[in-house]
Amino acid sequence: MAGKSVLKRIDWLTVFIFLALLTIGWVNIYSSTFSNEGVSLFDFSTLHGKQLFFIGVTFAAIVLVLALEASFYERFSSILYIIAMILLLGLYPFGKTIAGATSWYDLGFFNLQPSELAKVATALALAKYLSDIQTDIRRRKDQLYAFLVLLIPVILIVPQPDPGSALVFFAMVFVIFREGLPLYYLGFAILTVLVFITTLMFGTIWVTIFLVLFVILFLLLKRKTFKVPIFPMISITVIAILFSLSVNFVFNNVFEQRHRDRFSLWLRLEKDPVKLEKIRKTIGYNTYQSEKAIESGGFFGKGFLEGTRTKGDFVPEQETDYIFSTVGEEWGFVGTSTVVLLFTLMLLRLVYLAERQKNPFSRMYGYGVISILFIHYFINIGMVIGILPTIGIPLPFFSYGGSGLLFFTILLFIFLKLDSNRLKEGI
């Protein structure tokens, strides 16, 4: 029986971490939506009650995912991708608008967010395209197609507007890298981001000086042992300097004020402490409150249901994007570091699992899963603890929300199903 063999071969470590995160997440949702009125755990009018229901639905979905044939996912990935894209497109005429973003289908009791489905579908489709025997990622044309697979959902999601979710798809570039995209693409990307940030912080002159010094030093020290393409290097430097010159223009004229404020806050561009404090308490209100809540937790935290700031709803969107601040306040450093460790452990375990796949499709899909989970985890916690600007995406398995929980789980368990099936593939 397929069911029995799946239970034997599934990677239980990942399943345990998954269950641990799910449990901790729900406990904190319970705490952040708790009121003294003594309602039952299963009262579905409360958010923690609803979340409990979603967890039930999720378990049903897990059974379904594991019960299907492993080959089904590879075979139907293209169709799933097309369905997901149609659903995204359908939002424009039929979507429901919540908090300014038209990102949901109203299914009565349940609001479906198709961008969550699109993440799973895109991960599958990308893996399918890259693992195709005819695809050679070293070819420019194939690189372009691979990017296109990622770009289509982005184009559909950005205007909703939901730039946070769009960002997630870019994270899947990791998969392409793993499969042979030259690393200098990554180098370009990192260079772009670095030049952008350092220009904002120190100005074009310092960036230019630094870049020129870097090139000169590099040429002086490395010339003999290492053949360096001098021309591309210098031209990249020149491009970087030109880019740096354009940064201020883009920042002041293309960006909107709210974006500028977020950067001002993040990079501490505002030097006037009074104004900075004002930005902190207005634009950065959420982050300010969540940092304060986490800080007030200390090493051991205030205890379950004892978080005064949590109870007072001081951190907005606390049960969704800012759920990690509740962990910080009520469970302290012990709690937050445990959660960070669990995520790190899960991601590393998934890398290990992906690398042991014999089937390239499974491996590439595995990398897609890792990329998606990682980017959520990185941006969400980074934002909540104040080292990244505010970008609203949920923390996987933690944040309140049905679609999110359901599709993160499906995303993960499809991979666990593929992994449990890896030995059969070879035969």
Added chain:
Amino acid sequence: MKKLLLSSIIVIIGLTFIGRLSYLQIFSFSADQVMEDPAIKAIYDYPERGYIYDRNNKLLVGNDPAYDVMVIPREVKALDTLEFCQLLDIEKEKFKKELRRARIYSPRLPSVLVPQLSKQDYARLQEKMRRYPGFYIQKRSLRYYDTNAAANVLGYISEVNERDLAKDPNYVQGELTGRTGIEKVYEDTLRGSKGVQYIQKDRFNRDIGKYKDGILDIQPVQGKEIHITIDKELQEYGELLMNGKRGGVVAIEPSSGEILTMISGPTYNPSLLVGRKRSKNYSKLHYDTISKPTFDRSILAESSPGSPFKTLMALVALQEGVIVPSTNFKCYNGFYVGRTLRGCHCGGGTRNMNVGIFKSCNAYFVNTFRKIYEKFPTTDEGQDVWSKHIESFGLGNYLGSDLHTGRKGRIPTKEYYDKWYGDNRWSSSYIISNAIGQGEVSVTPIQLANMTAAIANRGHYYTPHVIKKVAGKDISIPDFTKPKYTTIDKKHFEPVIQGMADVYRKKGGTAYYLQVPDISIAGKTGTVENYTIIDSVKTQLTDHSVFVAFAPVENPKIAIAVYIENGYYGGRYAGHIASLLIEKYLKREITRKDLEKKMLERTLEHEYAKPYSGMPFEINEYDWSQHAIKPKTEEIPSK
């Protein structure tokens, strides 16, 4: 390589997160102090402020409960305005106006709608208030004064300001604190400590229950009552006598240093600084820059002591052995400084110390002063010895009393004169005016009273203070209960005190007509020349009238200093007032009604108006029977 890339990014990000979290939660962790936690609201329960009694258990300051009708505009529901106005007993128009004002102030915060209801109104309203959401009654406690006197001693309370808040975290915006006087110095004792209830709230500031079921709540502690050394009856009587006069009066019990009365004229009714009209009244008092009612002359007015200072010259000279009581000096109806003759009012002739004191002979003490300096090879040494002796009487420095303010006065040192004249370029002749209490010396009335107490005690004094009992228990503050000794031996006091007693006893004594039947008093008059600048011309004004005295001579119970600005010679206003207060204190009744009548009726307002009149004026008018008579108008305390 590519395999490791993603893994290492995951690990690096994990470490970064842990690092940031340990920074937040371990290094910059400060436990949410209950008070600073924005999610917790503290509700305070204020204890009653302690009562203040006088030395004879008479109430000076108590508390009056006051009930304010408060309104939170946004919580107000539609109501029958007419009925509600009838209930509150206000007009509909006024009600609407007040409500509008409250809404402009803040729709969410409580404002006072109708202040200070009577107890009866409160009882009637209390039950019905429930029917009107948005309105409630708040009880507060106001200071209640059982006297019109002693405003300068008692001080007043007012709301804490930014500075108080920064200094003492126990205060919260809107609380009251002592500003001056007893209220300030004994703030901690009188205030007690407030109770606190902690309430958990949400970000919209709504209450959502008790924080931790109230285990952190604190019960209020009642403020302690205190007794002060002031004699209420004497204080009130003294202030009555001071009506229309500027100056300071301080009386001290020599055997303990307890301040019996401390009067500053003009003064004000302490009830003026209570309640809603406090700030309006305060501005009125504060901006009266001519008569300065808020300036406590009894402890702040520094001026020349005048002739009472001569007693110290005699004591210093006796101590230094440069004269004996029988030493004679000749008075030429004055004395020579170089070739100039400076005047004296004593009548002239050969004087010994006794006559010198009771007739207040300038020439005698100028010569005595010179003798002191001549004992030493240099003026510098003379000055050192002289100022050391004088300072031992508590002059020239803060007394260390428990009053909220004070002044040093000035006993010049050699450095002071070196600065003026240059090193070794001055001699006793330059500073000869010091001998008769003019010149560069200056004192405050309380210092003068303390000096008198030291003479009365024959060589020691107790730091003057106003605290007597805290919560019914006598104080035991070593600073106030241990004697401080002067540098003069006890034996030298008797001849000086005899001279002071003869001021009253002997014909020709400067206070011969101010004797109190059956009480032996020792005193010393003083008449202080003073100047002001009018249109940039130095102009002499009528002399200040000064008097120090203690009684009874053998067993002193009261030592008093009276300083009346522009009251002319010492025996006039100051002498009269000192005499009356001594009688009042020792006998509790006044036998010399004519003397009393004079003091109650006569004012010096005409004298104080002179420099501002813009007209030429006479000073030191001998005839004072025509001095303006102003019936005492009691300022009506506004509540």
